[in-house]
Amino acid sequence: MSEQNKNAVTADYQALDASHHLHPFTNTGALNKKGARIITHGEGVYLWDSEGQKILDGMAGLWCVNMGYGRQELVEASYEQMKKLPFYNTFFQTTHMPAAELAQEIASVTPEGLDHIFFANSGSEAVDTIIRMVRQYWAIKGKPYKNIIISRENAYHGSTVGGASLGGMSGMHKQGAPGVGGIERIRQPYWYGEAGDMSEEEFGIACAQALEEKILAVGPDNVACFIGEPIQGAGGVIVPPANYWGEIQKICQKYDILVAADEVICGFGRTGSWFGSQTFDIKPDIMSMAKGLSSGYLPISAVAVGERISSALIEHDDDFNHGFTYSGHPAAAAVALKNIQLMKEENIVDYVANDIGPYFQQKLREALADHPLTGHIEGTGLVAGIALVKDKEKKEFFPSDLDIGYICREHCFNNGLIMRAVGSRMVLSPPLVITHAEVDELCEKARLCFDLTLQSVS
Numbered sequence: 001m002s003e004q005n006k007n008a009v010t011a012d013y014q015a016l017d018a019s020h021h022l023h024p025f026t027n028t029g030a031l032n033k034k035g036a037r038i039i040t041h042g043e044g045v046y047l048w049d050s051e052g053q054k055i056l057d058g059m060a061g062l063w064c065v066n067m068g069y070g071r072q073e074l075v076e077a078s079y080e081q082m083k084k085l086p087f088y089n090t091f092f093q094t095t096h097m098p099a100a101e102l103a104q105e106i107a108s109v110t111p112e113g114l115d116h117i118f119f120a121n122s123g124s125e126a127v128d129t130i131i132r133m134v135r136q137y138w139a140i141k142g143k144p145y146k147n148i149i150i151s152r153e154n155a156y157h158g159s160t161v162g163g164a165s166l167g168g169m170s171g172m173h174k175q176g177a178p179g180v181g182g183i184e185r186i187r188q189p190y191w192y193g194e195a196g197d198m199s200e201e202e203f204g205i206a207c208a209q210a211l212e213e214k215i216l217a218v219g220p221d222n223v224a225c226f227i228g229e230p231i232q233g234a235g236g237v238i239v240p241p242a243n244y245w246g247e248i249q250k251i252c253q254k255y256d257i258l259v260a261a262d263e264v265i266c267g268f269g270r271t272g273s274w275f276g277s278q279t280f281d282i283k284p285d286i287m288s289m290a291k292g293l294s295s296g297y298l299p300i301s302a303v304a305v306g307e308r309i310s311s312a313l314i315e316h317d318d319d320f321n322h323g324f325t326y327s328g329h330p331a332a333a334a335v336a337l338k339n340i341q342l343m344k345e346e347n348i349v350d351y352v353a354n355d356i357g358p359y360f361q362q363k364l365r366e367a368l369a370d371h372p373l374t375g376h377i378e379g380t381g382l383v384a385g386i387a388l389v390k391d392k393e394k395k396e397f398f399p400s401d402l403d404i405g406y407i408c409r410e411h412c413f414n415n416g417l418i419m420r421a422v423g424s425r426m427v428l429s430p431p432l433v434i435t436h437a438e439v440d441e442l443c444e445k446a447r448l449c450f451d452l453t454l455q456s457v458s
Contacts (some may be wrong), residue, residue: 003285006050006051006052007051009038010035010050010051011035011285012015013036013038014036014038014049014248015246016250017036018032019037020029020445021036025108025159032311037049038050042057042063042069042070043068043069043070043071044068044069044070044433045057045068045069045430045431045433045434045438046069047069047418047441048229050080051236053416055416055417055418055441056335056395056414056416056418056430056438056441056445057069057270057418057422057430057431058412058417058418058420058430058442058446059418059427059429060134060296060430060431060432061296061431062204062291062296063233063265063270063291063292064222064290064291064292064295065171065265065295065296065431065433066269066270066291066292066295066339066343066348066445067295067339067342067343067348067432068431068433068434069431070095070278071295071342073338073342074157074295074297074338074339075153075297077334077335077337077444078297078298078331078334078335080334081098081330081331081333081334081335082331085330086330087326087329087331088244088330089325089327090119090323090327090328091323094289096328096339097330098183098201098333098334099119099328099330099333101333101337102117102119102328102334102336102337102340103116103117103119104303105269105341106293109274109275109286110274110275110281110304111275111277111278111283111285112304113285113306113307113308113434114284114287114304114305115288115306115307115310116305116306116310116443117302117303117304118133118302118305118323118326118327119302119327119328119329119333120290120300120301120302120303120325120327121191121299121300121319121327121329121332122264122277122290122299123157123158123264123289123290123300124158124160124162124163124164124293124301125158125160125324126158126288126289126301127157127160127162127163127166127227127264127288127305128158128160128265129288130225130227130260130262130288130303131162131180132302132320132322133139133147133161133286133303133305133309133313134149134224134258134260134285134286134309135147135224136320137258137309137312137313138224139231140312140316141312141314143221145221145222146221146222146223146224147222147224147299148182148183148184148222148224149182149183149223149224149226149260150183150184150185150186150211150214150215150223150225150227151166151168151184151185151186151226151228151425152185152186152187152188152189152228152229153168153182153185153186153187153239154169154190154231154235154282155168155185155188155227155228155229155235155259155262156168156169156229156232156234156235157170157227157229158185158264159172159260159303161176161180162179162180163177163282164179165179165180165183166180166183166227168185168188169235170291173252176391178269178415179340180318183401184214184218186207186211186213186214187207187210187240188207188232188235188238188412189203189204189238189244190232190236190238191203191204191240191241192375192378193387198232200241200242201241201243202367202408203241204241204243204244205247206252207245208243208244209247210246211226211251211252211287212251212254213253214283215452219258219349220255221255223255224257224258225257225259225260225285225286225392226248226257226258226259226260226408227259227260227261228260228279229261229262229263229265229266229276229284230245230266230271230280231265231266231271231276231380231383232274233264233265233266233383233429234265236385237378237383237384237385237422237423237425237429238378238384238385239378239379239380239430240280245280246281249283250285251280252328252377255417257283258308258309259283259285259286260285260286260287260288261275261276261282261284261285262287262288263275263276263277263287263288263289263316264288264289264290264291264296264301265278265383266383267290267291267292267293267344268284268289268290268292268293268339269348269382270292270352270381270382270383270432271352271379271380271381271383272349272352272354272357272380272381272418274349275289279380279381284306285308285309286303286305286306287303288302288303289301289302289304290302292341293336293337293430294332294335294338295316296340297335297339298331298335298336299326299329299332300329300332300335300336314373321343346433347454348432348433352381352432353381355434356381356432356435356439358380358438359439360382360434360439361379361384361386362440364377364384364386364439364443364446365377366443367443367444367446368386368443368446368447368449368450371450371451371454372392372454373388373389373404373408373453373454374386374388374389375386375387375395375397377387379428381416381433382429382432383427383428383429384427384429385422385427386425386428387409387424387454388404388425388426389424390423398457402457403421404424404457405421405422405424406452406455407450407453407456408421408426409421409426409439411449411452411453411456412446412449415445415448415449415452416445417446419446419449428442428446430442434448
């Protein structure tokens with residue numbers, strides 16, 4: 001296709017998009033003036049746009065395309081299931097083969113004891129399910145007043161009313177949330193940005209103590225659950241101090257409070273274990289998952305429920321009045337089932353833990369640690385966050401009216417790399433199938449884009 005034709009196709013679709021499409025988390029007016037980027041196809045870790053530009057997807061779509069683009073095995077799993085049974089619900093005492101098989105397959109990789117699976121369609125819906133399920137658990141136990149859920153500032157738990165209420169994103173709270181009551185928040189464990197002179201170990205204890213202080217302030221008999229992402233993803237890839245989750249676990253056990261792990265981003269190999277809970281030795285009572293469950297090929301999410309909660313629900317002589325039309329959708333379940341099977345066959349989790357994950361972390365630091373913009377790099381497996389600073393020696397951040405992350409992100413897009421900006425932090429979460437050579441390319445492009453960003457603000 002000629003450049004002229006490419007430009008015409010791009011302009012046509014940008015106009016069509018602007019006429020009818022309202023984008024998520026977007027200033028639609030500003031986007032319509034600029035024109036949306038039109039992605040046409042993908043293969044492996046790469047995408048192509050309507051202008052013919054090849055782009056290395058350093059974010060695996062939206063933290064989800066773990067097995068890369070163009071996996072025909074997943075396409076065929078959907079097609080074969082569509083031919084046999086394109087849809088039936090799992091209400092009314094009915095199941096179908098893909099849902100039953102997928103529940104078993106998920107239970108084979110979840111942390112010990114999380115053997116019962118409830119299906120939904122997105123991470124947000126899975127988190128809403130956690131809210132409903134933990135409160136129902138305590139009601140069954142004769143303690144309906146034990147309904148407060150504690151989360152963290154700057155946490156992201158989805159954009160439904162329930163998920164946004166539970167999360168700690170102030171920008172979301174200004175727009176129609178929080179709408180669900182009984183939610184409290186504590187400080188996030190962001191050592192580099194908020195610890196001052198404390199060591200990581202001291203800060204980990206201080207952040208955990210904030211949980212105990214909150215529990216005592218609202219009354220231990222009123223607290224149902226603490227929820228947290230093993231690593232805060234959309235908050236900028238905040239990796240907690242090594243001692244943090246152990247202290248959190250002790251406090252929850254002390255006051256008989258359930259632990260919920262939001263594994264929507266960390267789940268399915270991202271941190272070098274099947275789940276981030278295994279990487280950080282968290283013992284959750286309940287756990288949400290989505291994204292990597294199907295590698296993003298079809299929408300599906302799930303909640304893994306531990307014995308304590310599941311036995312109460314099963315033994316209680318009443319319905320659990322919650323669910324979705326597409327809970328356990330047969331085609332989505334078939335794809336997710338095949339995705340997990342492929343991950344096992346190709347030893348993807350081991351590859352992330354012992355090969356490509358350490359290589360990625362090392363190469364990223366070699367490429368960017370000495371850069372004038374880089375204040376701090378943190379991450380594990382195939383997820384990383386980089387704090388951008390004005391002065392790394394003084395640990396001086398850029399002023400809030402200068403959107404340094406957006407500037408860097410635009411340079412990345414224009415130079416064939418997708419890297420996400422979260423405020424003044426740049427984050428990476430590439431497909432788990434990325435190779436050494438592709439990591440090298442990612443790091444070279446990231447260095448170039450950091451150089452261009454520095455030029456833009458100098």
